[in-house]
Amino acid sequence: MAVRTQIDRPPKVPEIRKGDTVVVLAGRDAGKRGVVERVIRTLPAPRGRSMFRRGSTRGGVTVVVEGVNIAKRHTKPRQSSSATDRMPKIQQGGILEIAQPMPIAKVMVVCSSCGKPTRIGHTTLETGRRVRVCRHCGEQLEVKS
Ligand SMILES: [Zn+2]
Numbered sequence: 001m002a003v004r005t006q007i008d009r010p011p012k013v014p015e016i017r018k019g020d021t022v023v024v025l026a027g028r029d030a031g032k033r034g035v036v037e038r039v040i041r042t043l044p045a046p047r048g049r050s051m052f053r054r055g056s057t058r059g060g061v062t063v064v065v066e067g068v069n070i071a072k073r074h075t076k077p078r079q080s081s082s083a084t085d086r087m088p089k090i091q092q093g094g095i096l097e098i099a100q101p102m103p104i105a106k107v108m109v110v111c112s113s114c115g116k117p118t119r120i121g122h123t124t125l126e127t128g129r130r131v132r133v134c135r136h137c138g139e140q141l142e143v144k145s
Helices: none
Strands: 021-024 033-042 060-065 070-075 094-099 107-110 120-124 130-134
Touching: 021 060
Parallel strands: none
Antiparallel strands: 021 033, 021 107, 033 060, 070 094, 120 130
């Protein structure tokens, strides 16, 4: 029986990062492009606790992409019972549009150099830094900041 060690399972770093442009592969928003706002790593739900969680209980990485997988919440104007000096007592009604997290497997990074959706390769720079590269054109995919 094989013994699993740390070496067999290196920590998985999400290949998609905040600020990346991605294209949606599946679902209602398939084909849409947007910028990643958040990358969320979740752990699987403990057994028996699933009913207290919303959505998937399998864990994994999800991403929030600007303008994609929007949930619209209609809110009525209402009076807050716990009004303070800073918080107005009356909330305005309207439609809130909130981007919901989606599984990272449903999006693909779009290369900023060649504009194509691409899988991600890795290369090591002369400085020893590991960077992500586009499999089409070989350009780096690092987010410029
Ligand atoms: Zn490219």
